[in-house]
Amino acid sequence: MAGAPIDDIDTRILGALERDGRLSMRQLAEEVHISRANAYARVERLSESGVIKGYTALVDPVGRGLGTSAYLTMNVRQPDWRSIHAQLRALDGVEHIALVGGEFDVVMLVRARDNADLRRLVLDEIQAIPGILSTRTLLVFEESSPERTDTA
DSSP: OTTSOOOHHHHHHHHHHHHOTTOOHHHHHHHHTSOHHHHHHHHHHHHHTTSSOOOOOOOOTTTTTOOEEEEEEEEEOGGGHHHHHHHHHTSTTEEEEEEOSSSOSEEEEEEESSHHHHHIIIIIIITTSTTEEEEEEEEOSOOOOOOOOOOO
């Protein structure tokens, strides 16, 4: 939010919405201890400034039929990054992509139905993208999300 700092109330609003994005404005205002009008105005400002990017459902990947997850590290030809990034984003199963510094250029989280589907995604689709020099696959055995603490 360029130029407008996020204050304690904004932080509490963001925390409440991260815990439950389906809160009504009335519920949000009560939880954060502000008026409904103030809650509306602040959520609108946070949305318009891009701090709140949208609302989504958190879906269990295993329940969705994606029982195999892996982190992929890769090295890429730097001049090809924009094209590679666009192609990776278009693939089914790619959940997160990060351009990083260090030993690898890219770290990705991918999800697949099973090991055969993961193999197809990595070997047939990802490694076929021009400019990808190498990949390493780190199979995920268990996942957990960070605990959210109540900031109110």
